[in-house]
Amino acid sequence: MPSESAPTPAWTVLGRADSEADAPVVRDHRVTVVDLGPDGEEIGRTTLAEAALPDLVRDREGGAGPGASPPRWVVSDTPKWYPVLLASGVRIDRAHDLRLAHAILARSSLVTDRSALTAADEWDAGPVTAPAVGQAETLFDVAGGRGHVKEVPHGIAAALAEFARQQAAVGTASDPGRLRLLLAAESAGGLVAAEMHAAGVPWDVAEHERILADLLGPRPAAGAKPAKMLAAAEEVRTALDDPNVSLDSPTRLLPALRNAGINVSSTSKWELAESTHPAIEPLLRYKKMARLLSANGWHWLAEWVAEGRYRPVYVPGGVVTGRWAASGGGALQIPRQLRPALRADDGWTLISADVAQLEPRALAAMSGDRAMAEAGSGRDLYSGLVDEGIVATRQEAKIAVLGAMYGSTTGEAGRLVPRLRQSFPAAMRLVDTAAEEGRRGGVVTTWLGRTSPEPGEGWRRVQSRADQIDATPHDENRARRAAGDWGRFTRNFVVQGTAAEWALAWLADLRLRLAQLPEIEGSPATASGPAFSRRAHLVFFLHDEVIVHAPEAHAEAAADAIREAAASAGRLLFSGAPVDFPLDLTIGERAAAK
DNA sequence: AGATATTCCATG
DNA sequence: GGAACATGGAATATCT
Numbered sequence: 001m002p003s004e005s006a007p008t009p010a011w012t013v014l015g016r017a018d019s020e021a022d023a024p025v026v027r028d029h030r031v032t033v034v035d036l037g038p039d040g041e042e043i044g045r046t047t048l049a050e051a052a053l054p055d056l057v058r059d060r061e062g063g064a065g066p067g068a069s070p071p072r073w074v075v076s077d078t079p080k081w082y083p084v085l086l087a088s089g090v091r092i093d094r095a096h097d098l099r100l101a102h103a104i105l106a107r108s109s110l111v112t113d114r115s116a117l118t119a120a121d122e123w124d125a126g127p128v129t130a131p132a133v134g135q136a137e138t139l140f141d142v143a144g145g146r147g148h149v150k151e152v153p154h155g156i157a158a159a160l161a162e163f164a165r166q167q168a169a170v171g172t173a174s175d176p177g178r179l180r181l182l183l184a185a186e187s188a189g190g191l192v193a194a195e196m197h198a199a200g201v202p203w204d205v206a207e208h209e210r211i212l213a214d215l216l217g218p219r220p221a222a223g224a225k226p227a228k229m230l231a232a233a234e235e236v237r238t239a240l241d242d243p244n245v246s247l248d249s250p251t252r253l254l255p256a257l258r259n260a261g262i263n264v265s266s267t268s269k270w271e272l273a274e275s276t277h278p279a280i281e282p283l284l285r286y287k288k289m290a291r292l293l294s295a296n297g298w299h300w301l302a303e304w305v306a307e308g309r310y311r312p313v314y315v316p317g318g319v320v321t322g323r324w325a326a327s328g329g330g331a332l333q334i335p336r337q338l339r340p341a342l343r344a345d346d347g348w349t350l351i352s353a354d355v356a357q358l359e360p361r362a363l364a365a366m367s368g369d370r371a372m373a374e375a376g377s378g379r380d381l382y383s384g385l386v387d388e389g390i391v392a393t394r395q396e397a398k399i400a401v402l403g404a405m406y407g408s409t410t411g412e413a414g415r416l417v418p419r420l421r422q423s424f425p426a427a428m429r430l431v432d433t434a435a436e437e438g439r440r441g442g443v444v445t446t447w448l449g450r451t452s453p454e455p456g457e458g459w460r461r462v463q464s465r466a467d468q469i470d471a472t473p474h475d476e477n478r479a480r481r482a483a484g485d486w487g488r489f490t491r492n493f494v495v496q497g498t499a500a501e502w503a504l505a506w507l508a509d510l511r512l513r514l515a516q517l518p519e520i521e522g523s524p525a526t527a528s529g530p531a532f533s534r535r536a537h538l539v540f541f542l543h544d545e546v547i548v549h550a551p552e553a554h555a556e557a558a559a560d561a562i563r564e565a566a567a568s569a570g571r572l573l574f575s576g577a578p579v580d581f582p583l584d585l586t587i588g589e590r591a592a593a594k
Numbered sequence: 595a596g597a598t599a600t601t602c603c604a605t606g
Numbered sequence: 607g608g609a610a611c612a613t614g615g616a617a618t619a620t621c622t
Contacts, residue, residue: 249618250601268602291603294616319612323606330614333604358606359611406610413610481608492611496606543606543612600619606612 007043009035011096012060012071013163014081015156017047032156035071040167054088061092072096074163076154078190080128086198089530093512097187098162099123099152100317104186105169110179110449112172116165123162125150127315175449181572182448182501186317188508192538193314193324195511199532200309201539202350202525202549204343208301211338216289219298226293232286239279247286295330296338304329307527308345314541321493322450322500323543332542342540342547345525349555353562353585354545355503357381360401362499365570365579366447369426373579390423391416404428405495407435407488431491438490439483446497447573455486502581503544505572510546510565511538514558520551536561555587 017030031053035044048056061070072094075081085092102123105111117123128151153159166183173179213219217227225233237243245256250267257264262277269287272280304310310329318325326332344350355361360381364372375384382397391397396416403413404420404427421428434444438452441463445451459482465471466479514536524533528549536550536558550558563583570581 251619266601287602291616295604295614321612323612325613327614330604330616332606332613333615335604354606403610408610410609477607484608488611496612545606596622598619598621601617603616604614 007037008069009043009071010038011036011040011074011163013074013156013159014053015076015159016154018155018157034156034160036074036163040164054085054090057085057092058088058090061090070094072184074098074159076152076159077128078187078194080151080154082191082194083198086194086529086531091195091515091531092191093515094184095187095191096163096183097190098159098166099125099127100186100190101166101183102152102162103317104182104450105166105179107451107453108173108179108449109443109445109451110173110175111169112174114169117169120162120165122158123152125152129313173449178448181505182450185448185501185504185508186322188511189316189324189504192507192511192541193316195532196538196541197311197313199528199537199539199549200311201342201547202344202348202527203305203308203310204341205301205305205308207343208305208338208341209298211341212292212297215337216293216297226289229286229289229293232282232289235282236279236286239277239282247283248290292335292337295333296335300329309527319500320453321497322446322504323496324541344549345527347522347552348525348549349552349588350539351548351550351555351559351562351585351587352540352545353548353559353566353583355506355566355581356584357401358502358544358581359405359495359499361579361581362447362502363405363427363430363495364424365574365577366494366498367427367430368577369424369430370578372424372427373577375424377578377580378582385423388423390419404431405492407431407484407491431495434494435487435491437487438493439487441483441486442490444490444494446494446501448498448501450497450501452490452493452497459486499544502569502573503541505569506565507538507541507546509568509572510548510561513561513565514538514548517550517554517557517561520553525549559585559587 013034013036015032015034017032019030029050030047031050032045032047033056034042037043057073070093073092074096075098077099078095078097082092082095102117102120106114106117106124108114111117153162170176170179170183209219216229220226233247236247237245240256240260242256242259246252253267254264257267257279260277260279262272262275262279264271264275269284272284304312312326312328312331314331315325315327342350357376357380360372361376363369364376375381375388375390377384379387380394382394382401385391385397385400386394391400396412399413400416400420402408403417408414408417437444438455441455441460443452443454462475462479462482466476468475517536519534526533528537536548536554538546539549540547546562548558548562562585566581566583570577570579
């Protein structure tokens with residue numbers, strides 16, 4: 001440990017003590033803590049029992065004197081290290097997650113020499129599957145989750161070597177500042193993900209059950225279907241004059257529909273909705289109920305909500321574009337019908353905020369398209385297109401803008417997108433160029449430096465077959481289609497990926513601002529865990545929206561933090577660009593329907 | 595029987 | 607013959 005005269009470390013690397021990295025499972029593991037100076041030189045090292053780690057981290061985070069800032073903690077994989085700290089009530093300000101950083105740097109086109117990173121492919125691994133809350137009392141005894149997912153190395157020597165490789169790679173980058181920003185934001189995302197899992201979404205089981213009873217009928221016996229579903233099913237069978245058909249099996253339902261004269265090629269709802277047959281209305285009603293029951297019914301409640309908290313596992317960087325993935329209870333698909341079940345603890349309130357039209361704004365900012373920025377300035381971007389006479393209605397504006405970002409070429413979008421090309425040439429040039437690069441099999445890169453994957457072997461085979469002398473029209477069509485698909489992917493990648501970077505910067509800034517808010521007096525929100533029960537904290541994040549659980553007395557301060565963080569994210573990524581990122585923010589009541 | 599694919603629908 | 611991006615998850619269908 002550094003003495004008082006030692007320089008303040010810029011980074012502090014955590015790793016399992018190497019003497020036991022390959023040792024069989026023993027109790028009382030040891031952790032080595034290495035302090036690095038601003039140039040990466042080692043300035044201190046200590047080894048301690050795993051159980052002593054939370055106290056050391058707490059000291060370094062909070063005990064640093066005035067003027068001294070806590071280090072940026074360098075860890076192999078945040079879900080390996082952070083849950084035990086959180087369980088001890090210790091949160092950290094800043095981190096560098098080696099696994100997440102490796103995934104970015106080993107692919108980023110901004111890095112001039114990636115060879116050392118690509119050679120270190122032991123760092124090309126998935127995240128540790130977090131142990132259940134309450135079972136995270138040790139770092140190394142828990143033999144991982146289910147399955148045999150490869151983990152990154154956790155030893156101190158491996159961590160130091162990888163960190164050095166990463167620093168060197170960033171140093172060679174054409175724009176190191178952007179990459180550093182991305183790595184800091186990505187790592188902060190790792191911290192937020194662990195924190196939100198530990199805190200949990202406050203969930204009102206009684207309200208959820210009330211919604212279920214309202215929409216489906218009383219809770220049925222195990223295995224039985226709710227009364228309202230049974231009734232709707234009977235209506236369908238009567239209308240089809242087919243007393244036994246199963247509504248749950250598309251392969252059996254489809255011929256039954258056709259026998260009744262309903263000419264459809266699938267049982268999906270948008271196709272069914274075109275028919276006026278009397279069986280359609282109850283069938284759509286049935287399907288909606290079936291979906292609610294299987295995805296978020298009583299079974300979901302029992303499995304995913306405990307002690308008033310829903311705790312999904314968030315997976316930062318889980319999507320190639322940089323968006324988060326999630327697993328456990330379908331956190332990315334919580335239906336809006338159930339939003340009323342998100343309910344603050346007594347004396348607390350929920351604040352939800354989402355960014356209006358994040359992706360087109362990110363596109364306007366990164367492309368420097370002043371006209372597009374102007375269309376969204378201080379107002380709904382879609383209405384801006386109408387005001388400026390580019391399209392006639394808000395609905396048309398939405399179709400045109402989404403079509404431009406997704407690469408639509410047919411139908412209404414095909415008709416409207418060209419108008420955007422005329423009005424917003426810079427923005428359209430950016431996405432058109434990205435699409436062209438993808439069609440050629442190249443890669444594209446987001447604003448901060450996340451690079452798209454290269455197309456797979458199968459894609460290349462299809463392309464080269466179409467170039468053979470004996471290629472058939474079928475081969476050529478297939479190649480053209482695959483090229484178009486990949487072009488739409490890269491077109492969207494730069495926009496979705498840059499929007500994800502803005503959202504990460506927002507989150508990263510927000511969590512630090514929230515940590516500055518005061519703690520409450522009186523009884524804490526105990527279900528949220530020791531690190532969050534006394535202060536406003538993030539409980540939910542989904543691409544462009546956040547929900548904060550805050551003591552009522554601090555609700556306005558937390559709302560300000562959310563707004564300030566959004567403004568700060570815009571400046572941090574696009575300083576100087578005349579693009580704003582307005583929020584729809586609601587305190588207390590349910591989030592406004594989108 | 596168990597693994598894998600398909601269909602459908604929920605989210606941004 | 608295709609068609610507008612990124613997901614997760616349940617239920618059913620199909621393959622081995």
